[in-house]
Amino acid sequence: MGVRGLAGFVEERGGFCAELRVRDTKLVIDGSSLYHQLCLASAADPRRGGEYGLFAATVRDFFGSLRACRVSPFVVLDGGRGADDRKLPALQERAAERLRAAHGLSRGESGCVVPLLTREAFLQALRRLGVPFVQCFAEADREIAGLANRWGCPVLSLDSDFCVFELAGGYCPLTHFQWRSVCGGGDGARGRYVPARCFSAERFCGHFGALRRSLLPLFAVVCGNDYIELAALEAFLSAVRSRRGGRKHARLRGLLSWLAQFSEPAEAVDGVLRYVKKHQREEVRDLLCASMQDYTPSDVKLEDFFRSSTYECEAGREAGLPQWVLDALAKGKLAPFIINALVLRSTFLRVQVENMQRPSAHSTALPIRQVIYGLLLKASQNAEAASGSNELPVFCEFSRLQKTLRKTFVQAASLPTEFCDDSFSLEKLVEVPMSCRQMLLLETLGVKMSFLEPIPSHLQLPVAVTCYWICCSEPKVKLHQLKALLLMIVSGELHRIINDPDATGLCAEDDVTAYNEFLRWKEMKLEDKDFDLDAGHSFCQWQCCLQMGLYLNQLLGSPLPEPDLSRLYTGTLVHRLLQELKSIPSVENLFSSSPKMTQLYQVLLNTVESTVPPDFFQKIKVCKSKSESCKKKKASSKEKKAIRCALPEAQHLCSVNRFAALEVDD
Numbered sequence: 001m002g003v004r005g006l007a008g009f010v011e012e013r014g015g016f017c018a019e020l021r022v023r024d025t026k027l028v029i030d031g032s033s034l035y036h037q038l039c040l041a042s043a044a045d046p047r048r049g050g051e052y053g054l055f056a057a058t059v060r061d062f063f064g065s066l067r068a069c070r071v072s073p074f075v076v077l078d079g080g081r082g083a084d085d086r087k088l089p090a091l092q093e094r095a096a097e098r099l100r101a102a103h104g105l106s107r108g109e110s111g112c113v114v115p116l117l118t119r120e121a122f123l124q125a126l127r128r129l130g131v132p133f134v135q136c137f138a139e140a141d142r143e144i145a146g147l148a149n150r151w152g153c154p155v156l157s158l159d160s161d162f163c164v165f166e167l168a169g170g171y172c173p174l175t176h177f178q179w180r181s182v183c184g185g186g187d188g189a190r191g192r193y194v195p196a197r198c199f200s201a202e203r204f205c206g207h208f209g210a211l212r213r214s215l216l217p218l219f220a221v222v223c224g225n226d227y228i229e230l231a232a233l234e235a236f237l238s239a240v241r242s243r244r245g246g247r248k249h250a251r252l253r254g255l256l257s258w259l260a261q262f263s264e265p266a267e268a269v270d271g272v273l274r275y276v277k278k279h280q281r282e283e284v285r286d287l288l289c290a291s292m293q294d295y296t297p298s299d300v301k302l303e304d305f306f307r308s309s310t311y312e313c314e315a316g317r318e319a320g321l322p323q324w325v326l327d328a329l330a331k332g333k334l335a336p337f338i339i340n341a342l343v344l345r346s347t348f349l350r351v352q353v354e355n356m357q358r359p360s361a362h363s364t365a366l367p368i369r370q371v372i373y374g375l376l377l378k379a380s381q382n383a384e385a386a387s388g389s390n391e392l393p394v395f396c397e398f399s400r401l402q403k404t405l406r407k408t409f410v411q412a413a414s415l416p417t418e419f420c421d422d423s424f425s426l427e428k429l430v431e432v433p434m435s436c437r438q439m440l441l442l443e444t445l446g447v448k449m450s451f452l453e454p455i456p457s458h459l460q461l462p463v464a465v466t467c468y469w470i471c472c473s474e475p476k477v478k479l480h481q482l483k484a485l486l487l488m489i490v491s492g493e494l495h496r497i498i499n500d501p502d503a504t505g506l507c508a509e510d511d512v513t514a515y516n517e518f519l520r521w522k523e524m525k526l527e528d529k530d531f532d533l534d535a536g537h538s539f540c541q542w543q544c545c546l547q548m549g550l551y552l553n554q555l556l557g558s559p560l561p562e563p564d565l566s567r568l569y570t571g572t573l574v575h576r577l578l579q580e581l582k583s584i585p586s587v588e589n590l591f592s593s594s595p596k597m598t599q600l601y602q603v604l605l606n607t608v609e610s611t612v613p614p615d616f617f618q619k620i621k622v623c624k625s626k627s628e629s630c631k632k633k634k635a636s637s638k639e640k641k642a643i644r645c646a647l648p649e650a651q652h653l654c655s656v657n658r659f660a661a662l663e664v665d666d
Contacts, residue, residue, distance in 0.1 A: 004224045007160040009249045011175075016204045020154070020172065021183075023069040023193035028148040030140065030157030031077035031133060035122040037158060037174045038062055039114050047105050047353045047531055048571030049539050050115025053492070056566035059125040065179040069192045074306060075126060075133035076147065079329055080339035081346075082138035083319050091348060095398060096405045098351050103403050105353045106533055116352055116543045120550060121565040123332045134305050135332045137316040137339070141165070142298035149297050154198065163199050164220045164295050166213065170198040211260040217295035218265050221288055222272060223255055232284050236275035265292065305330060319343050322427045328554075335551050342376045342426075346396040352540040355533050360399045361540035364472050366410070368548040369397075371444045373412035375555060378425050416443065430557050438559035441552060446471055447611060454603050461560040462489065462568055463604060465549040467611040469542045479617035481538050483588060484577035486604045490597050491518060491590075492567030514594035521590060522573075535578055543569065 010016050042058040044051035066073050081087055101111040126133050136143050145165040148155045154169040155162050162171035176197035184192035205211040222233060242254035262268035269288055273281045305311045311330035321342065328334040341347050347369075349362040373395045394409040415424070424432060442449060445468040452460045466485065470477050497507045498515045546569075553560055580587040591597035609616075 003160045003164065003220045005249055005252045006163055006220075006223070007158075007173075009252055010160070010163060010173075010199065010204070012249070013207070016200060016207070017173075017176065017197040018200050018203070020170070020196045020198040021193035022071060022154065022172070022177070022196045023184075023191075024071070025169075026072045026074060026151050026153040027066065028144055028151070028153060028155050029073050029075045030144055030155065030159060030162075031075040031122070031135075032140070033158035033174055034062075034075065034156070035059075035118055036114060038122075039118050040112060044115070045572050046112050046115070048536060048575050049352065049543055050117065050121075050569060050571050052115070052117065052121045052569055053495070053566045054570075055115075055118065055121055056125045056128075059122060060129060062179050063129050063131055065182050065194060068182055069184075069194050070190075071194070073131055074147065074302075075131060076140045076144045076302065077133065077135045077332070078140045078336065079136040079138050080336045080343060083315065083343055085344055085346070087139070092398065092405060095348055095351070099400055099403065099405055102351045102353050103356050106356060106536075108531070113351070113353060115571070116350055116540075116547055117550075117565055117569070120335070120547070124562075124565055126332075132306050133332065134302055134311065134330055135336075136300075137311075137313045137319075137326070137329065142294065142296065143300050143302055146297035146300060147302040150301075150303055161220065161295070163201070163204070164216045165297065166201070170200070172196045172198050208256045209260045211256060212263065214265055215259045215262060215268055217292040218268050218272075218288065219255060219259055220295060221291040223252060232276050232280050233272070236272055239275060324430050325426070334554055337551055338372070338376070338555060341373060341395060344396075345394070347398070349397055349399040349544075351400050352543070353536060354400075354540050355537040356400075356403050358537055359474070360401070361537060362397075362399055362544045364469065364474070364541040365544040365548040367413070367472070368444055368468070368545065368552055369395075370410060370413035371415070371440070372548065372552050372555060373410065374415045375424070375429065376426065377412045415440075429555075434557070434559055437556040441549075441556055441559050444552060445549060451607055451610060455607060456493075456600075458561045458563055459489065459493075459604075461549060461553055462546060462563050463607055464560070465546045466542065466608050468549070469545045470608055470612055470616075472545070473538060473541050475534075475538075476616075477538055480578055480581045481535060482608060482617075483581055483605070484574050485539070485542065486601060486608070487577050487588070487590060488570055488574040489568060489604065490601045491573065492564075492570070493600060494518065494591065494594065494597050496564070496567050508594070508596065511594045511596060514591045514597055517593055518590060532575065532578065535575065539571070539574060 038058045039055055042051060042055045044054050063073060081091070098113055102113045104111045105113060123133070141159065141161055144155055144157070145162070145167060149166075149168045152168045154172045155165075155167055156172045156174060156177060158174045165171070178195040181195060182192055183195055201213055201216070205213055205216075222237070237251055237255065240251075240254040240258040242250045242257065258271075259268055262271060269285060272288070273285060276284050300311075300313055302311075309327075309331070311326065313326070316326045316329075321339075325334065325339075325342070329336075329339055337347055349360065352361060354361050377393050394411050397408045397410055398405060399408060400406065429437075438449070442452075442464065445464045447464045447467045451467070452464060455463050466482075470482065494511060494515050497511060550562065553562065577587065577590075589598075591601060
C-alpha cells in the first residue's frame with residue numbers, strides 16, 4: 001500500500017514529525033520496508049547481482065544497534081498477494097518500473113534494483129541473529145498495526161499508510177531512524193538510544209484546521225493507494241484541488257482542506273458522491289467504504305505467533321490451504337511465490353540487470369518452476385474434478401520480453417509416474433519419505449546423489465543447481481564463468497571457517513595464510529573496465545536457477561540443506577575473478593596455500609564438469625579460410641541464431657528435465 005504523494009508531503013513539512021529517542025521498548029518492524037532500506041544502506045553495486053555477505057553484515061549491524069538500546073524487535077513481513085488479488089494493477093506498474101530501472105543500469109545509468117535473493121538472505125540473517133519474525137498470509141500492514149497497538153509500541157516502516165492508521169505508539173519512518181548513530185552513554189550504559197522521528201497525526205490534522213483523525217482513511221482512499229484508483233473521482237479531485245501554495249501536492253492539500261468541513265466519514269462520503277454520476281454512486285460508495293476498512297488494524301493475534309508459533313488467519317483458512325503450508329509460510333519456510341502460485345496460479349518473476357536483448361534470465365529456470373507448479377496443482381485437482389472442469393491447468397507468469405512486461409501462460413510439468421499417486425497430494429507431501437522427495441528434487445536438477453556425495457552437505461544444493469545451469473543456459477556458460485563462480489563459492493567457504501565461531505577447530509594455519517593472501521588480492525587496485533553485460537546475464541541465470549532450486553527444496557521439506565546465501569554469492573567478486581581469469585589464468589590458484597580449499601575447488605569443478613560432455617567447454621575454432629564453404633557456415637550460423645532469438649523465450653526447455661512441458665499464450 002502507500003498513499004500517493006503523502007510521504008513527500010510529510011517530508012517537505014518537517015513539522016508533522018516529533019523527535020523520538022527509541023530505547024527500552026518493543027518495536028514492530030515492517031520487514032519488507034526494512035530489507036529494501038538495508039539493501040540500499042549496504043552500498044552494493046546493483047549491476048552485478050548483489051553482495052549478500054555485505055547485506056547480511058548490514059542487517060547484523062542494524063539489529064546490533066537495537067540490542068545496544070534494549071529495543072526488542074519483532075519483524076512482520078508481507079506474504080502473498082491475497083485471494084482477491086486487489087493489488088495486481090499496482091504490482092504490474094511497479095514491475096514495469098523495476099524493469100525500466102534494470103534497463104537503465106544495464107546501460108551504465110544510475111538507479112537501484114534489489115538483488116534477486118535479498119529477501120531470502122534477509123530471512124536467513126534474522127534466523128542467525130535470533131530476531132523473531134513472522135510472514136503473513138497476504139499484505140502485512142493491518143497485522144503490523146494490530147500488533148503494535150496491542151503492545152503500545154511504535155511501528156518502523158517506509159510505508160506512508162502508517163500515517164493513516166491509528167497507532168498508539170506512533171509511526172517512525174525508516175528514513176529518519178538513525179540506527180548508525182546510537183547516542184547516549186558508553187557501552188552498556190542504560191541511557192543509549194536511537195535518534196528517530198515519529199509522525200504526529202495530531203500535528204498533521206491540526207495543520208488543516210478542524211480535520212478529524214477519523215477522516216484520514218477516506219483521505220487515503222480518495223487520494224489513491226495501491227488498492228484503489230477511481231477514474232470516477234477525477235471530477236471531484238479537480239474541484240477540490242488547492243489553488244494556493246503551488247502545484248506540488250495541490251491535490252493532496254486541497255482534499256485535506258475540503259475534508260476538514262465534515263464531522264464524520266459517512267457525511268464526507270456523501271459529499272464526495274455529489275461529484276459522481278448518479279448511476280455510479282452506489283458502486284463508488286460501496287468501494288469507498290470497503291477500502292476504508294483497509295486502515296482498520298487486523299484482529300489476527302500475532303502475539304500468539306511470537307509466543308507459541310501458531311498463526312491463525314481467517315483468509316488462509318478460507319483459501320483451503322493445508323495447515324502445514326500455512327505454518328511454513330508464517331515461519332518463512334515457504335516463499336510468497338509459492339503461495340501466489342498455489343492460491344492465484346499467478347506469479348511475478350523479478351527482473352535483474354540483464355541483457356535486455358536476450359530472453360529473460362528466468363527462462364533458464366522454467367523447468368524447475370513447472371515442477372513446482374505440478375506439485376501445487378495436486379492441491380486443487382480433486383476440487384476441479386468435482387466441478388467437472390476440463391480446462392487445461394496453466395499458471396500465469398509476469399516476466400519481461402526484452403524491455404516490456406508481458407504475461408505468459410505456462411503448463412505445469414507432468415510429474416514422473418511414481419510421484420502421481422495420492423500420497424503426493426500437497427496435503428500429504430510432508431509425509432512422503434524424504435528419500436522420495438530428494439529423488440524428485442535431484443531428477444528435476446538433472447543430477448544424481450552419487451555425484452554430490454563428495455561435496456560438503458551445505459553446498460550440495462548450489463552445486464546441483466550449478467550443474468543444471470551449465471546444462472540449460474542459453475547462450476552456453478563459458479568455462480571462465482564457471483571457474484569464477486566456483487572460486488567465489490570457495491572464498492565464501494574460506495571466510496566461513498576463518499570467521500565463524502561455530503567452525504572452530506576446522507581452521508588450519510594454511511587456511512589463515514590463504515585467507516590473508518586472498519584479502520591482499522582483493523585490496524589490489526584494478527583497472528576499471530566496462531561492465532560485462534553478457535557475463536552478468538549468465539550469472540543472473542544462475543541466481544534464477546538457485547532461487548527456484550531453493551523454493552522447490554523448501555516445498556519438498558528441505559531434502560538438501562539450505563545454503564548460506566551470505567557466503568554464496570558476491571557480485572563484484574565473481575565479476576572480478578572472471579575478468580582476471582581471462583588475462584591471468586594463474587588466478588585459478590588463488591587458494592593454493594590451503595590444500596583443503598584447493599581440494600574443495602577441484603572437487604566442485606570435477607563434479608560440475610562430469611555432468612556435461614568432455615568437449616562442452618571447447619572453444620569454437622575460428623574459420624580463417626575465405627572459401628565459399630566457410631562463408632556459408634557463417635551465414636548458416638547467423639540464420640540459426642536469428643531463428644533462435646525470434647522464438648518465444650518460454651519455449652526454451654532444459655533437456656535434463658525429462659518431465660517438463662509447456663504452453664505459451666501471450
